[in-house]
Amino acid sequence: MTTKIELLPNDSATDYRTNSLFRLTMRRIVRQRSAIIGGTILLFLVLVAIFAPAIAPFDPNFVLIGHEDIKRRSDPCIHLLGCPEDQPQHILGTDGNVRDVFSRVVFGTRISLMIGFTTVGFAILVGTLLGSLGGFLGGWIDNLIMRIMDVLLAFPSLLLAIAIVAVLGHGLQNALLAIGIVSIPVYARVVRASVLSVKEQEFVSASRALGGSPMHVLFRRILPNAIPPLIVQGTLGIATAILDAAALSFLGLGAQPPTAEWGTMLGTERNQVFTAPHLVFYPGLAIMITVLAFNLLGDGLRDAIDPRLKN
């Protein structure tokens, strides 16, 4: 009796490629409906932000008085939907300073995305540094860092951000700094937990035994393990950062007029909600869609990359 051994059609190189961690993760992400929906909306928003000057019919701060025969806070006018042809077309209407609301909403995408990425980028950078130092070195340094993080977490985040802005002074830059600071503890905790979970593992000991310096071990062997939970937390964090920054601007503590920031737009026109509701509706809708996109993407990434974070 002879045994016939059949060779698998894939050679080892193809096998390695098809099973690479990246491909597996991507496959898992693609299967997450919420990640796909969130990612698609986000891609759309990024394109809007990049091509804002081409999409927006006017400069966001361009005052139309003297250029068009149009009133302040005029209702949306779309010729295709029956708005008289003799009336200038402003698809989301005009605001109290007779500026095109659509152009301002479109340009607002740039600012909101910038706020999200900047604050979370800053928080991830500082949080990673603190969390990795604490987790890697342990002892009193870890204790000190984590107690400071506990104190920062003891404040409701928006409230602490408000207090910081109250001290530093109003303005977008200070608002970004405040939101960045209040976001640090979350990332510090995530990184510390990852560092603690892998620092005693064999591949780390092997790297040390091979003469790897502490910095090499930390940055090349340990920290890469913290990247997946950081990506998930960062995506969800951007949503919170955008929401908080818009809230600060709404209160007049963040971006200042005439900046085309959604929270500022809402804040300056909030008293007109009964007479010109479109001035409140569209900037708020833009905030909600952007935050929803990041939340959906973050949820999907979490389920695909690190389901342990769910609870």
Added chain:
Amino acid sequence: MTQYAIRRILYSIPVIFGILVVTFIMARAIPGDPCKAMLGEKASAEVCERFNREQGLDKPIPVQFGVYMKNIFSGDFGDSIRYSRPVAKILLERLPTTIELGLIALILAIMVGIPAGVIAAVRRNTAVDVGVMIAANTGVSMPVYWLGLLLAYLFALVLKDTPFWLPPSGRISAGLSATPFFEVFQWGIVEGSGIYNFLEFFANMYIFNSIISGNWEVLGDVIKHLILPAVALSTIPLAIIARMTRSSMLEVLRQDYIRTARAKGLFERFVILKHAFRNALLPVITIIGLQVGTLFAGAVLTETIFGFAGVGRMLFEAITARDFPIVQGFTVVIAVGYVAVNLLVDLSYVFIDPRIRLD
């Protein structure tokens, strides 16, 4: 059990100390001259000298910190620059409004969020589940002030002249007044006394006050005024609670003991409520505790929109007017309150989870 409680209480002490340190540093981190930041650029050198002396800003930092701690522990948060009144007094006047609003919002969030989460988990992957999750994801992404403004527009303007009309601002209609219950019952308490202040605190919660004093007209009016801000404020906590309940229920429903309970022939409703829900409750309670922070922060926005004279609106006004004693005092109280609520939540685990009791 006692050990767990003591450990948890001891753990809160350094956090509260840290909060006091952070707020102390914050008030000293004002860029430039703190006197000019608070009193305005035109404040003269003499005025600033007197201000610094009165506020203790001319003393070394460790001495300032010692005085600050001593004052805080004796309930002295200093005087408001704008109102020239003790911050503690203002806080006591404003806090009941925020507590009432926050409590109603939290009750709403729990009463709707938990059943929604349970139903979504039990009917997983059905239209109900998808609907609840879409609503929850939208709710968690919604700016509270935007929703508040839209609700005000809808219920105060669009639904005007219908039975669904609701007032867009204020706590009580003009012409009505919520007379404190101790005055209604003529208890003869001297104004300004300790007991007066204590009772006034509760009387400022209008719902509580009108129920105790049996003033049903005021009760109806107050509830009407509370609906919109409470709904706006509850949206994010409601969405978070619903999501967490669903996720926790799904986790529990996969367990072997649920299969065993079903195999025993128990009614499905009994399995869900008695076996699954009770075990799924722990993470939900943690999340509810954390929502207190969201409610306090949301109160700043909601009270500003709906013209509620609570802590949140006061804090906003104080920031705008650079009234730092109020900002500092209010921040301390809210943060310590947040820690205290989460401590209570942690201690409540002892009654919910027998494993902690036996630990």
